[in-house]
Amino acid sequence: MNMLRFNGFKCLLVLSILCYLTHPVLSDCRDATFDVNFDYFPDKVFFDNDIGTSNSGFNVTYHNNYVILTNKHTSETYVLYCTATQPAVAAATNYIQIPVTNVVVSDRSFISFLEILGEEKTSLKYVDDKNTITSPCLQKYNYLYDNFNYANTSLVSSVDVIFTNKPSNTGGKYVTISYDEDTPALQKAEWIKYMSLFFNKTAIANEAFDKIRSNYFCHLDNLSKVPNETKKSIAWVSLESDNSFTIKSSSFYPNVTSDAAAFLLNPQITTDLSVDDLKQYISGAYIVIDMSDLVAEYSTLDAWKNLFGYNQTSDLPRFLKEKLLFRTHKLLNSNGFDDWSESSASRPDLILQDLIAIQYPSYQKDYVVNWFNKFAETGDEIVISADRCNDATFGLPKTDFGTCVPTKFLGDGRNNSGIQIIDVGKNGGNDNHNKDGDSINNDKKENKVKPGVIIAVSLVGSLLLLGLGALLLAVLRRKYRERFVKLRDEPVVQMDSVKEVKEVKV
Known part of the structure; x- marks a missing residue:
């Protein structure tokens, strides 16, 4: 009976693993046979409605195979979709297929967000001016990206997205990130969640922001009694x-x-x-x-x-x-x-x-x-x-x-x-x-102690340790004798116990 229960458990475990391995993922969304009823965005952006982060600068609305992202400062709306063909969304004009892999940043403050997300190596292709970059790794691997020519229309059309700090009349590839000196510190950092949607790395953004926010409030609380x-x-x-x-x-x-x-x-x-x-x-x-x-x-x-x-x-x-x-x-x-x-x-x-x-x-x-x-x-x-x-x-x-x-x-x-x-x-x-x-x-x-005090404390400590050691040895010897008597007086019980254990193991 135990064996049957064990085999049943193994079957359930194997079935669970197979179901996990065969469930649709974001890459499946681009297939012609994608599942319209499956949620391809299981990781959602979440907001913390506390001081400093209750007024996020953007809204996110999820659908099974696309996300509607709205910049509340500029009233710009972007439809981020994972399907092979773009969906039809009422009143939407800006459609971007995700995840993006060919990115331009017009403001170098966006670079640190890409670094947290882990996209600075593979997705960052163009910047405004390479000479301004301070990131050590982007200095070392500066051949991975180049300066961007905004007047080159063919170059603009070849990239997936252009992150900018000002709205563009041309729309399309341009995506506005809206923070400035009027944005409190934590609200600035929260824009990492906005950027993460373009790479389908929401879980990473949520976790990073939560750690940063937690540290921020910890230090704030530590000084609250000044x-x-x-x-x-x-x-x-x-x-x-x-x-x-x-x-x-x-x-x-x-x-x-x-x-x-x-x-x-x-x-x-x-x-x-x-x-x-x-x-x-x-x-x-x-x-x-x-x-x-x-x-x-x-x-x-x-x-x-x-x-x-x-x-x-x-x-x-x-x-x-x-x-x-x-x-x-x-x-x-x-x-x-x-x-x-x-x-x-x-x-x-x-x-x-x-x-x-x-x-x-x-x-x-x-x-x-x-x-x-x-x-x-x-x-x-x-x-x-x-x-x-x-x-x-x-x-x-x-x-x-x-x-x-x-x-x-x-x-x-x-x-x-x-x-x-x-x-x-x-x-x-x-x-x-x-x-x-x-x-x-x-x-x-203040931590320096006189040598005489150290010697006295050492002697007293040594005597105490010797006394405790002798007492402990006596207790252990007595326990050992008591234990030996019990084992000798109850041989049948001891052997039966061993036999039971062996049967269970078999």
């Missing part, structure tokens, strides 16, 4: 092409600044500022982050001081005295193009950690800032080249997004002027948190 009176003020500024100045206040900036337990410096007037107005507004900022697109000759600190009206060495603001002026140019390629513009949109968790690190280095003592370079210090930039390419993960979906250990961090207890007003304890009360989950301990002197 007292308001010790939060720092951060000003994001920019020199515009008309020589006016802007203090950044679009949705992205208050979003990430607040989540990093800081206050955004946001005066009533933030645009078309004169140099004197700017200096007045940012004079009390704890940290200033310059987002200006400066040409090489103005990319030195002295040149910056002249442009921003700080050419006098006396009476400098605190952020210059304390070297708390930053730019997003820590990672550059050999041509001087920054990685922030290419990679930050897909990794809000790293943006948040960077902002925390430049305020509170003790929060993660081993954390290396990715994008914010100390502009007031020379030599803080890093040139990223092909040597840093990880060939083992090139062209594969990325799964390692780091981890975050929940903890309580109270900041440094200093107010915006750098004055200690609250005793928050060692390392801001952060007892177990760096990027590897190790405990933080910067004060090694």
